[in-house]
Amino acid sequence: MNGQTSSTNWGCIAGVAVVVAVICSLLAIPMAVSAVTTDPHEWVREHYTHVSGDDPDEGPVVYSSSDDVDSVLAAVVAGTRPDERQRGSATTTSLSSPTGADPQDVHYLRYDDDWLICVYPSNGQTQIEVTEFDEGYRRHAGHVGHWYRHRGSSFRGGGGGYGK
Template identity: 30%
Template structure:
């Protein structure tokens, strides 16, 4: 009996690990968080590039992992990755990178995101795993 329980527990742990990995933002279609952490200087919950303009930084992030959508406005660049959003803003002659939940980012910057789906609409599905279900 104990070995059957151990097998069930091992299978459950493996399934949980796989499902959590599939939902993380560093998946094939999510924000390339680990790459951003490696390329840019951390500053609290943000990252800085002291020398590059927002367009150049956004281009580099988009080249690393293509965003589902991209927009700009107010000197900022916006990249959408499913349920997450990357905002690259001018900062002291360089750029500041912020990663946040799509709903929060959309609420903050919706005036620049006119062609992006409203996350508060009934039809919004987020673009993440299970999109369109």
């Protein structure tokens, strides 16, 4: 073999390697994006034990885990990427939580206008409550009322006043 043939072979091998690498990266990008943008309800359904509820448009669908709240919350956030997070605060303790948990122990996750997930302790377990956003908003309005502004609503408040 002469030097020119050997370098031609290596050039072909390098070219094929580059083509294979480009194809693999083009396939990997959509898979990585879909892994991050998974439907939050589907993700929770795949990772936790179903407790109650069937239709998140009509009421909460509840799942449970034996892991602590912080671990479950971290896993749900990493697996679903919420648009906004909030924890119940001392200012909402006068409002009872529909979950039955202390309002300060409930973590709320908002997913655009689509989903509301609550993570909270219950009887030594961690509960994960999934609702469609409108249903979840009605259920938890006293705690997440400010989130309705994301809906693009034309609601401008009630009563008299300037600028309505």
